[in-house]
Amino acid sequence: xxxxxxxxxxxxxxPAGLKSTGAPDVAVVVNDGPLSAAxxxxxxxxxxxxxxxxxxxxxxxxxxRAVVINSGGANCYTGPDGFALTHRxxxxxxxxxxxxxxxxxxxxxxxxxxxxxxxxxxxGVGNAIDGLSDDGGHAAATAIMTTDTVAKEFVTRAxxxxxxxxxxxxxxxxxxxxxxxxxxxxxxxxxxxVLDSETADEALRAATxxxxxxxxxxxxxxTNDTVLLMASxxxxxxxxxxxxGAALHGVCRDLALQLxxxxxxxxxxxAITVVNAASDADAVEVGRSVAxxxxxKCAIFGKDPNWGRILASVGTTQAAFDxxxxxxxxxxxxxxxxxxxxxxxxxxxxxxxxxxxxxxLKQPDDCTATVWTNDLTQAYVxxxxxxxx
Amino acid sequence: xxxxxxxxxxxxxxPAGLKSTGAPDVAVVVNDGPLSAAxxxxxxxxxxxxxxxxxxxxxxxxxxRAVVINSGGANCYTGPDGFALTHRxxxxxxxxxxxxxxxxxxxxxxxxxxxxxxxxxxxGVGNAIDGLSDDGGHAAATAIMTTDTVAKEFVTRAxxxxxxxxxxxxxxxxxxxxxxxxxxxxxxxxxxxVLDSETADEALRAATxxxxxxxxxxxxxxTNDTVLLMASxxxxxxxxxxxxGAALHGVCRDLALQLxxxxxxxxxxxAITVVNAASDADAVEVGRSVAxxxxxKCAIFGKDPNWGRILASVGTTQAAFDxxxxxxxxxxxxxxxxxxxxxxxxxxxxxxxxxxxxxxLKQPDDCTATVWTNDLTQAYVxxxxxxxx
Numbered sequence: 049x050x051x052x053x054x055x056x057x058x059x060x061x062x063p064a065g066l067k068s069t070g071a072p073d074v075a076v077v078v079n080d081g082p083l084s085a086a087x088x089x090x091x092x093x094x095x096x097x098x099x100x101x102x103x104x105x106x107x108x109x110x111x112x113r114a115v116v117i118n119s120g121g122a123n124c125y126t127g128p129d130g131f132a133l134t135h136r137x138x139x140x141x142x143x144x145x146x147x148x149x150x151x152x153x154x155x156x157x158x159x160x161x162x163x164x165x166x167x168x169x170x171x172g173v174g175n176a177i178d179g180l181s182d183d184g185g186h187a188a189a190t191a192i193m194t195t196d197t198v199a200k201e202f203v204t205r206a207x208x209x210x211x212x213x214x215x216x217x218x219x220x221x222x223x224x225x226x227x228x229x230x231x232x233x234x235x236x237x238x239x240x241x242v243l244d245s246e247t248a249d250e251a252l253r254a255a256t257x258x259x260x261x262x263x264x265x266x267x268x269x270x271t272n273d274t275v276l277l278m279a280s281x282x283x284x285x286x287x288x289x290x291x292x293g294a295a296l297h298g299v300c301r302d303l304a305l306q307l308x309x310x311x312x313x314x315x316x317x318x319a320i321t322v323v324n325a326a327s328d329a330d331a332v333e334v335g336r337s338v339a340x341x342x343x344x345k346c347a348i349f350g351k352d353p354n355w356g357r358i359l360a361s362v363g364t365t366q367a368a369f370d371x372x373x374x375x376x377x378x379x380x381x382x383x384x385x386x387x388x389x390x391x392x393x394x395x396x397x398x399x400x401x402x403x404x405x406x407x408x409l410k411q412p413d414d415c416t417a418t419v420w421t422n423d424l425t426q427a428y429v430x431x432x433x434x435x436x437x
Numbered sequence: 438x439x440x441x442x443x444x445x446x447x448x449x450x451x452p453a454g455l456k457s458t459g460a461p462d463v464a465v466v467v468n469d470g471p472l473s474a475a476x477x478x479x480x481x482x483x484x485x486x487x488x489x490x491x492x493x494x495x496x497x498x499x500x501x502r503a504v505v506i507n508s509g510g511a512n513c514y515t516g517p518d519g520f521a522l523t524h525r526x527x528x529x530x531x532x533x534x535x536x537x538x539x540x541x542x543x544x545x546x547x548x549x550x551x552x553x554x555x556x557x558x559x560x561g562v563g564n565a566i567d568g569l570s571d572d573g574g575h576a577a578a579t580a581i582m583t584t585d586t587v588a589k590e591f592v593t594r595a596x597x598x599x600x601x602x603x604x605x606x607x608x609x610x611x612x613x614x615x616x617x618x619x620x621x622x623x624x625x626x627x628x629x630x631v632l633d634s635e636t637a638d639e640a641l642r643a644a645t646x647x648x649x650x651x652x653x654x655x656x657x658x659x660t661n662d663t664v665l666l667m668a669s670x671x672x673x674x675x676x677x678x679x680x681x682g683a684a685l686h687g688v689c690r691d692l693a694l695q696l697x698x699x700x701x702x703x704x705x706x707x708a709i710t711v712v713n714a715a716s717d718a719d720a721v722e723v724g725r726s727v728a729x730x731x732x733x734k735c736a737i738f739g740k741d742p743n744w745g746r747i748l749a750s751v752g753t754t755q756a757a758f759d760x761x762x763x764x765x766x767x768x769x770x771x772x773x774x775x776x777x778x779x780x781x782x783x784x785x786x787x788x789x790x791x792x793x794x795x796x797x798l799k800q801p802d803d804c805t806a807t808v809w810t811n812d813l814t815q816a817y818v819x820x821x822x823x824x825x826x
Contacts (some may be wrong), residue, residue, distance in 0.1 A: 097754025126777060346817075350821075359514055362484060432736065433736060
């Protein structure tokens with residue numbers, strides 16, 4: 049199960065010496081076609097890394113033949129030399145693959161403000177291209193890891209969505225700086241379905257809006273986030289749009305939850321669902337405010353069903369609700385009813401990693417949204433005080 | 438140095454049994470006049486505690502003869518019984534002091550969702566009133582502590598501001614949930630200057646806007662925050678408005694920095710100053726975004742001069758700046774110039790508790806603002822996962 053499961057893709061991951069550990073740090077995924085339709089979404093952070101500046105321009109063609117990804121250095125805030133290195137990376141890959149440079153997407157991840165060693169990076173790109181294979185997906189997924197403890201991959205098939213003949217594969221990295229409007233995450237999704245770039249773009253935006261955009265592990269928004277979808281058309285099958293959309297949503301959701309489960313130092317995965325909101329935007333705003341409350345996140349780490357900290361976060365939002373009439377459940381126990389004590393918090397068992405929070409805003413509309421986050425642990429603080437990123 | 442240093446005030450602090458430790462937990466501060474001018478600012482959280490609901494209405498009279506404060510329970514989300522208890526507290530104090538109930542401000546702090554024992558609280562109020570004295574300020578400052586490790590008090594005199602004859606005293610509590618638009622803090626400021634309530638209100642809003650409102654220890658906004666100013670007029674001196682404003686600003690700033698220095702688990706006090714912003718609002722937005730970055734706060738805990746995490750936070754704002762032309766200094770070392778590496782971070786010594794961050798947005802306007810925060814430490818996580826608040 050990997051980005052090379054769909055037909056028409058080859059991949060590789062190699063060590064290029066960017067990581068001091070000697071672990072693999074350069075990945076290449078190539079779309080051998082016949083199609084080269086592609087779409088991508090990028091961080092909304094205004095301070096964007098050089099590869100994002102390059103890739104966001106290049107993707108405007110609606111096509112991508114390859115993506116080159118390095119870990120070990122984010123190539124962000126590295127000045128004109130940094131952008132030049134991204135450009136040379138794309139040119140080298142294009143030359144070796146016999147495609148145009150604008151058909152090469154580039155992603156980087158690692159420490160901000162540090163320029164990658166260009167000889168090491170370019171050498172790695174060459175070696176990776178030499179090593180491309182149609183079962184190289186897992187090697188690529190491994191080479192993009194930074195503080196990730198496991199490679200993150202997923203595959204889904206048309207048959208699971210009432211259609212037939214096409215497949216979607218995906219890989220992701222990211223374990224810190226996970227935040228809205230994309231986490232510090234790099235995601236590559238491949239499909240052998242027959243898609244044009246407009247359809248790919250629409251489907252990708254719809255899927256990421258409900259998945260990666262609703263992941264808020266630590267409230268910190270990265271400079272390098274990229275989600276890239278490449279369609280080879282190698283199956284020869286034009287998918288049913290609804291089935292493809294549902295399948296792509298499933299891939300994005302699974303990869304997002306894999307990121308969440310591997311977040312730095314986390315002890316719990318928390319799904320915050322807001323129901324009976326006046327709008328989807330209200331539901332997301334309320335969910336996100338709770339996801340960003342350090343006090344709430346510490347309480348979950350301490351297995352403390354502290355609903356007061358949830359209401360204190362809800363109260364900071366502009367969403368429509370009556371402050372005197374809110375209900376809150378933790379793991380389906382309604383510990384707060386009408387903004388006062390409800391069922392006993394003693395009935396809430398926070399031992400398992402999975403925690404659910406449900407917040408009922410009691411508006412006549414029935415809009416709802418789920419935002420995912422983690423608890424805040426001493427291990428998170430340790431990792432992020434000891435590791436430069 | 439306390440709230441009883443200005444003429445015309447008495448105070449007391451007693452143990453009433455609300456805290457399981459038996460430590461003092463009820464404080465009363467009385468204004469014996471001749472004036473009773475008062476002003477207050479409250480949390481902007483829409484989920485407000487019962488004492489805030491009461492006090493915000495009562496202060497509309499522009500007068501306060503007394504304030505009753507309890508620690509040990511926030512009386513927030515305790516339903517109609519909670520509001521009734523706040524009301525009875527005000528009525529009891531009013532009856533014992535021979536004033537009107539609307540002249541009594543009430544504040545509470547502690548766990549949300551837990552109703553205080555009314556017999557204990559009301560008994561404590563009676564005992565505190567029996568024990569009122571003109572040197573009771575320190576006892577009151579001690580009784581309002583929760584996770585504070587030290588009582589927080591400050592006094593300033595007219596003579597230090599080119600005026601004469603009047604004095605300002607203040608006390609504060611708060612060590613967690615410190616956030617914008619007021620921290621979880623309760624602050625009582627007294628003065629014997631001759632003030633009307635309108636002047637008191639203007640001066641208080643001007644001072645808090647630049648001090649308590651710019652304190653953002655952990656991004657969490659409390660439900661109980663209150664800053665109360667009471668003027669007795671007992672000095673008989675009408676102050677020079679500019680001198681009084683400057684003195685009040687000094688009191689608020691000193692108490693705010695005392696709160697910062699005692700923030701839960703913190704190892705560093707961080708002053709983030711944004712310069713050459715297009716507006717004060719831009720400067721505050723940028724400063725606050727950095728103050729809320731867990732990754733930046735972890736880096737400071739780890740003594741890591743990680744300027745990339747600062748730029749990543751700046752990029753999440755809507756302030757006017759060129760992402761390719763930002764300068765950042767840590768402890769006055771300009772580690773980032775024009776959005777690239779500047780002076781060596783090796784020259785930044787983060788051993789001392791006091792850390793300064795300077796962010797130059799390089800706009801033609803020269804607006805500036807300072808936001809104060811703390812680092813994020815394992816001790817913070819421990820305290821807030823083990824302690825219900």
